[in-house]
Amino acid sequence: MRRFLKFLHTMAAIGLTGAMASLVVLLSLTPPTSDLAGYAAMRGAMGAIATWIFFPSLGLILISGLFAIALHRGFHDAGWAWLKAATGILVFESGFVGVLGPMQQEAEQSALALAGKIDPASLGGSLVAERNTLWVLLAIAVANVVLGIWRPRLMRRGSAI
Numbered sequence: 319m320r321r322f323l324k325f326l327h328t329m330a331a332i333g334l335t336g337a338m339a340s341l342v343v344l345l346s347l348t349p350p351t352s353d354l355a356g357y358a359a360m361r362g363a364m365g366a367i368a369t370w371i372f373f374p375s376l377g378l379i380l381i382s383g384l385f386a387i388a389l390h391r392g393f394h395d396a397g398w399a400w401l402k403a404a405t406g407i408l409v410f411e412s413g414f415v416g417v418l419g420p421m422q423q424e425a426e427q428s429a430l431a432l433a434g435k436i437d438p439a440s441l442g443g444s445l446v447a448e449r450n451t452l453w454v455l456l457a458i459a460v461a462n463v464v465l466g467i468w469r470p471r472l473m474r475r476g477s478a479i
Contacts, residue, residue, distance in 0.1 A: 320390060326382040331463065333375035337367055338456050341417070345449045351442040358428035365425025368418050376413045380406050397472025398465045405458050416451035420444045 344364050349356035383406055386393060393399040424444060431438040 320386070323382050323386045323389070326378055327386065330375045330378035330382060331459070333371055334379055335456070335459055337372040337375060338417075338452050338459070341367055341372070341421070342449060342452050342456070345445055345452070348445060351438055354428070354432055354438050357441065358425075358432040361421070361425045361428040365422050368421040372413065373418050376410055380410050396469065398469045401472060402462050402465050405462055409455055409458050409462075412451060412455060417448065417455070420448055 341364055344360060344367070348360045348364075351357050383403060387399050387403060424441065427436060428441055430436045431441055
């Protein structure tokens with residue numbers, strides 16, 4: 319079971335990191351909202367990546383990591399494992415609020431604007447915030463990989479964790 323959970327966790331981490339990296343690239347290549355067709359196509363692609371790669375990978379990382387901690391006694395007292403769990407939960411929440419939600423919403427809004435149902439002037443306001451959120455989440459993901467590989471001893475006052 320331990321190897322299976324590690325496999326799931328690793329595959330999900332690959333998917334999540336790849337999704338975040340591709341989203342950062344697509345955000346930097348997004349045409350201006352004045353090119354509504356190009357903007358809507360790019361935002362649709364980003365919404366699909368967020369929905370079908372980013373979100374499932376994020377959920378699988380969190381679930382497999384928490385199950386690994388629960389099932390293996392060696393992780394119960396490992397401070398690095400609990401730090402990874404805490405940052406994983408923060409990444410999960412930030413991923414919902416700062417990436418998945420805005421990307422899906424902007425994809426829907428740009429499709430509506432392309433169909434002439436809403437004003438295109440309301441589009442494009444979240445690009446910088448999405449990019450910044452993705453960079454922060456990528457940094458945390460790298461830190462979690464570092465914790466998982468080197469497994470440093472983390473100390474609590476009076477006892478080793």
